[in-house]
Structures are given as structure tokens and as C-alpha cells.
Amino acid sequence: MAxxxxxxxxxxxxxxxxxxxxxxxxxxxxxxxxxxxxxxTQFLLSTCFDSVDGKLRPKxxxxxxxxxxVNADGSLADKKASMEISIPLMTLIPMNSLAVQELNxxxxxxxxxxxxxxxxxxSQQKNEATGDxxxxxxxxxxxxxxxxxxxxxxxxxxxxxxAVKDNSSARYEITMKAGQLPLAxxxxxxxxMFAKGIAPIQLKATDDKNSDE
Amino acid sequence: xxxxxSIPCPDCGSxxxxxxxxxxxxxxxxxxxxxxxxxxxxxDPKSVSTVTSAFEKFEKLKEESLSQAQNTD
Numbered sequence: 001m002a003x004x005x006x007x008x009x010x011x012x013x014x015x016x017x018x019x020x021x022x023x024x025x026x027x028x029x030x031x032x033x034x035x036x037x038x039x040x041t042q043f044l045l046s047t048c049f050d051s052v053d054g055k056l057r058p059k060x061x062x063x064x065x066x067x068x069x070v071n072a073d074g075s076l077a078d079k080k081a082s083m084e085i086s087i088p089l090m091t092l093i094p095m096n097s098l099a100v101q102e103l104n105x106x107x108x109x110x111x112x113x114x115x116x117x118x119x120x121x122x123s124q125q126k127n128e129a130t131g132d133x134x135x136x137x138x139x140x141x142x143x144x145x146x147x148x149x150x151x152x153x154x155x156x157x158x159x160x161x162x163a164v165k166d167n168s169s170a171r172y173e174i175t176m177k178a179g180q181l182p183l184a185x186x187x188x189x190x191x192x193m194f195a196k197g198i199a200p201i202q203l204k205a206t207d208d209k210n211s212d213e
Numbered sequence: 214x215x216x217x218x219s220i221p222c223p224d225c226g227s228x229x230x231x232x233x234x235x236x237x238x239x240x241x242x243x244x245x246x247x248x249x250x251x252x253x254x255x256x257d258p259k260s261v262s263t264v265t266s267a268f269e270k271f272e273k274l275k276e277e278s279l280s281q282a283q284n285t286d
Contacts, residue, residue, distance in 0.1 A: 036278055043274055047267050059263055062254040065223055066241070084254060085223055089263060092231070093271055094218040195221045 040095055044187070048090035058194060060086040088194035095187065224249050233268050237261065 049056040065085050069077035215235075219228035222244040229251060231242045241252035254260055 032278075032281070035281070039274055039278060043270065047270050059267075061260040061264060062257040063251050063260075064241075064254050065249060065251050067224065067247070067249040085251075087220065089267055091220055092218060092236075092264065093267060094216055 040187075043093075044090060044095070048088070048093065059089040061089055061092070063087050091191055091195050220251070222246060222249065223251070237265055237268070 045056065047059075049058055051057075063085050064082060066080045066082050069079065069081050071077050215233045217230060217232050219230050221227070222229050224247045225244065227244060227246045229242050229244050231251075232240075236242070236253055239252060239255050241250040243250045253264060
């Protein structure tokens with residue numbers, strides 16, 4: 001069999017607009033995240049802050065904090081210490097849930113190339129010759145007559161089958177994951193600052209005196 | 214629809230997991246580290262209404278964002 005040029009399977013993917021196939025979903029995701037970021041900001045400013053004299057003040061919520069009290073002898077006191085604390089509203093809102101959490105782009109392409117070559121040959125040959133010799137020979141005493149047949153038969157049969165199968169396949173798969181971006185640094189700082197403000201302030205003895213005065 | 218979030222413990226700073234529906238119904242949440250509990254003050258109706266309104270707005274915002282994202286697909 002003559003040598004055939006080998007087919008390069010990678011060539012089947014060369015015409016694919018991979019840039020568009022991968023880039024388009026990513027761009028759509030980035031656009032969606034940008035839109036969500038704007039919504040987050042608007043939500044924060046309109047819902048979690050009050051505008052007082054042109055200044056934004058965080059909306060505060062009253063919470064009760066209860067703590068167990070341990071007596072001097074080590075036993076747990078029946079009555080718990082209770083105090084009221086203020087928590088900024090924005091610390092209660094899970095802002096980071098407003099983002100694209102995961103993006104999966106699964107692009108799969110399969111190219112299969114199958115070539116089959118079957119060759120069959122069959123031949124039959126038959127030769128036959130018949131001859132009749134009949135020549136009377138007559139003599140005085142007897143007569144002879146000869147008959148003969150000559151036959152040649154040849155039968156040749158050749159049956160062959162040769163098959164060449166060529167299977168080749170190529171697969172192309174792209175899996176992409178885009179993770180969730182953390183909150184903007186500014187928002188994180190504000191939330192941290194307010195979160196730290198939740199902790200009650202422990203007054204020192206001198207502060208107590210000053211406050212009494 | 215409810216959601217989970219965490220706030221820092223006023224005492225030790227570790228995270229206290231809160232759940233929105235339970236919070237609004239007056240449930241308290243315990244810090245596993247120092248065994249203190251926090252709950253919204255039901256005596257202060259303004260706090261409750263503020264949180265309720267904020268959660269509703271947030272839920273609405275999430276639903277809108279989700280529907281927009283689905284339309285983009």
C-alpha cells in the first residue's frame with residue numbers, strides 16, 4: 001500500500017475560535033461582577049448608612065450580649081452578666097455573597113478519523129479440451145477404432161481479503177474556574193473597623209473617677 | 214430565604230455564626246470560644262425593623278442579580 005500522508009489531528013482544532021470561546025464567558029462574568037459591585041455600593045450607601053447633615057453615619061443595631069460569670073470559688077454563677085452593645089448593620093449583611101462564585105467553562109470537541117481499506121480478489125480458470133480421435137483402421141483380420149478424449153481442467157480460485165483500519169481520535173477539553181474575588185479593601189477596612197467597635201470598652205479605675213466627676 | 218453570616222465575638226474576636234431568620238425571631242448565637250451569647254435586642258423595635266428591611270432589600274438585590282445573570286447566559 002502506498003504511503004499516505006499522515007493526518008495531523010491537531011489541525012482539526014486550528015480553525016476554532018478558542019479566544020472567543022473562552023474569552024466570551026469570562027468577559028460576561030467580569031461584567032456581571034462589575035455590575036454586582038455597583039449594586040453592592042448602592043445597597044451599602046442607601047441601606048446601611050444614614051445621611052446626617054451631608055455625612056454618612058452607619059446604622060447601628062442594639063444587641064444583647066450575655067456572658068457567663070464565674071464565682072470566686074470557681075463555680076458558675078446562676079445569673080449571667082448582660083450588657084447592651086451596638087453593632088453596625090453592614091456587618092450583618094453577607095456582601096461577598098453578591099458575586100460570581102464559580103465559573104466553569106467546559107468545552108469539549110472530539111474528532112474521529114476512521115479509514116478502512118478492504119481488498120478482495122477472486123479468480124477462476126478452467127481449461128478444457130476435448131478431442132475425439134476416431135480413425136478406423138482396417139486390416140484384413142480386424143478393424144480398430146480409437147476414441148479418445150483429452151481434457152484439461154484447471155480451476156484456480158483465489159480469494160483474499162485484506163483490511164486496513166485506521167482509527168484516530170483527538171479530544172480537546174478546557175475547564176476553567178474563576179474564583180470569587182474578596183471584598184474591596186475599603187469595604188473590608190470599614191467592616192473591620194466597625195467589627196472591632198463591637199467590643200465593649202473596659203474603663204480603668206482612673207477613667208471611672210473621671211467619669212464620676 | 215435565609216442566609217448565614219458571621220460577626221466577630223465582642224469578647225474574643227472569633228467568628229459567631231448567625232442565621233438571618235433565627236436572628237429576626239429573637240434567637241441567640243453562642244461564641245464557642247468564650248461561651249457568651251449575642252442576640253438582637255427585641256426591646257428595641259427600631260433595630261428589628263431596620264434589620265428586617267435590610268435583609269429584605271438584600272434578598273431582592275440577590276434575586277435581581279441572579280435573574281440578570283441568567284438572562285446574560
